[in-house]
Amino acid sequence: CGQGSTRKEDRSLVSLCKTPVSLSSLRVFRYSTTGQDLTLRTNQFVCLSQLENLDLSGKYMQLEDFAFEGLYNMRYLWLQADILPEMKTRYFTSGQGLRNLTDLHLNIDGNLTIEDFAFKGLTWLHTLQVQAHLFVIKPELFSSLVNVEVLHLRGCHIQTIEDFTFTNLSQLRHMELGGNMISAITTNTFFGLQNLESLIIENNPLRHFEASSFAHFPSLRVLHLGNLMFSNSEHSGMQVLNLSLIFGGFPHQLSNLTITSAVRPMTLVIADDSAPDEGLSLSLSGQKIVLWGCERRFFKSVTKLDVTAEFFLCAPDYTVAISHFTSVVFLSFGQWHVSTVQNFSGLNRLVHLRRLDLEQVNFVDQPEMSLMFHNLTKLESLSLTHCWLDSLEGDLSLDMTSLKYFSLVQETEISLTTDFFEHLVSLKFAFIFNTQLRCTCDDAWFLRWARNQQQAEVFMFSYENEPLSCISEGGLQDLDSYGQAHCSLDVGFVFFISTSCFLLLFMLVVLLHQLARDYLLAFYYITHGWLNEALRHQNTRGHYLYDAFVSYSGRDERWVMEELLPNLEQRGPPFLRLCLHSRDFQLGKDIVENITDSLYRSRRTLCLVSRHFLRSNWCSLEMRLGTYRLQVEHRDVLILVFLEKIPSNLLSAHHRLARLVKTRTYIDWPQDPAQQEAFWDRLWNKLVTDKVL
Secondary structure, eight states: OOOOOSSSEEOGGGGGGGSSSOOTTOOEEEEEOSSOEEEEOTTTTTTOTTOOEEEEEEEEEEEOTTTTTTOTTOOEEEEEEEEOOEEOTHHHHSTTTTTTOOEEEEEEEEEOEEOTTTTTTOTTOOEEEEEEEOOEEOHHHHTTOTTOOEEEOTTSOOOEEOTTTTTTOTTOOEEEOTTSOOOEEOTTTTTTOTTOOEEEEOSSOBOEEOTTTTTTOTTOOEEEEOOBOOOOGGGTTOEEEEHHHHHSSOOTTOOEEEEEOTTSOEEEEOOSSOOOOSOEEEEEEEEEEEEEOTTSHHHHTEEEEEEEEEEEEEETTTEEGGGGOTTOSEEEEEOSOTTOOOOOGGGGGOTTOOEEEEESOBOTTOTTGGGTTTTOTTOOEEEEESOBOSEEOTTTSTTOTTOOEEEEEOOSEEEEOHHHHHTOTTOOEEEEESOEEESSHHHHHHHHHHHHOSSSEEEEEOTTOOOOEEEETTEEEEHHHHHHHHSOOOHHHHHHHHHHHHHHHHHHHHHHHHHSHHHHHHHHHHHHHHHHHHHTGGGTTSOOSEEEEEEOOGGGHHHIIIIIHHHHTSSTTTTOOEEOHHHHSOTTSOHHHHHHHHHHTEEEEEEEEOHHHHHOHHHHHHHHHHHHHHHHHOSOOEEEEESSOOOHHHHTTSHHHHHHHHHSOOEEOOSSHHHHHHHHHHHHHHHHTTOOO
């Protein structure tokens, strides 16, 4: 390898074959000039008969005819220059030179004029890579390259590919046309490439596809198309591509399809039921992507889906399209703006999903966020990058029993809870990168859990490898220091608090036993009565032992015996049977139990309210039991009779009775004898209602 002198033209190669040292066994030769011209003269390398690899570079490169004569064993040739005026036929077709060349790389910064049939002598060429300004590709250029399998024409400023240009390239397997200026693909642009497996046409201003443009590829596995730039005003800038029309039936071996429309909206149409074999990797990128035919087999064949879009929808109902890819195993979805809201609850239909990468997805405003990750029992890897999350809760990870890898990159404020990670029973690695946590004990306990648990490796770090910080009202704090100051458990303090609580509870129990024993006992019997009533609930409208349980003060017993009984029990038919505590309670039985049983064996409860009634604890208990029964049964079982006028200030002290007076109709005992007959008629008629004869 030699370096040029300070002269404008490097003449070091002139004496290459005149050196006293034999170069016939040399296999690799690399030569580069620095800012100098390089001329390759006739028979320049004739003395390098065993050369296999030749790499030449210069500023201005000029080739004379037959410059590569005698290089019978050459396999690899790389020519790199700022300027190479032209590529003539005689460079490669004369004599026996380059007859076995398999790899040719031409890297020219400017325009390159290639004569027709310039590669005619390179019949065994396997790989051809050209990077120069070609502009137009004609059939004559590649017609002799019948054995070429790899053709790279990336960044060649190609604007036009004439029909049938690649007809003779029947062995071509891979063709790279990315980064050009191709705008139209016709039916015959790629005619003859029946063995083509990979076609890259990305980063081209694609404006027109004819029908059956890709119908010549029965062996096609990889196809990258972009960027769609259709000028169709009918769709208001929407790039509409009918895939069924341009394929005429999808190749069964198609495994990788990429379509982009840059910053433009895009609509893809699937109009038939043809589909590749299951295992398709589909990559889509555009401002808004709308799919027609989401129910077709094509989308069911996708196992890897990579989408970058602001919206990803299915027409005609314009729902989020993700749920229709039911066979997908790997899903990567990235939104342009985190503020955009799409309903991702359909993720829980992707039951075969093993890897999920989400970027800039809004979780905060998700309508059914708690259900989003349900049913993902096969998910092994989850990555959340720059998403909008308030917290990671346990209900999100409920079904992630197979998750092994978890990654979170979020620069906004978030809370991490141990509940989320406790469901991840298969977790091996967790990466928490540059995440702003809140200064809470939940986050501090998570940090402690991450350090102490033995199941998985948890890596938590920031851009500058500083200690993990948290956000509080006072600004940023070290989370570890915050946890030690506010969330540490002092065993002695906990023991003190526990003992104190036990002593307070014991004192409270003793105090309640001394001061409220009767009330507690009453509460017990209320509950006991409710349970008995629940067991008899199906017979609540059946036979009762009494028509009414009479609740009254013992000081009003004379009125009961002289007025109530004669006017109710002795009047009929039908005859009423009243329950009085002085007459009907069972001897030797607990008073409260007598009250409870008698009340629930009576169709109604009749409360005789007087000043004595209000001062009686037993009457208060009977009132509570009657009121509770009224609330449970939702029927008219409680009747209030006021034996005397009760001042409102006295009545207000008895809250339960005061509420009943405001919401239910009651009856007053008239002091005028002329009105008493009407009183008894009204009360008797009420009690005989619904009586079972």
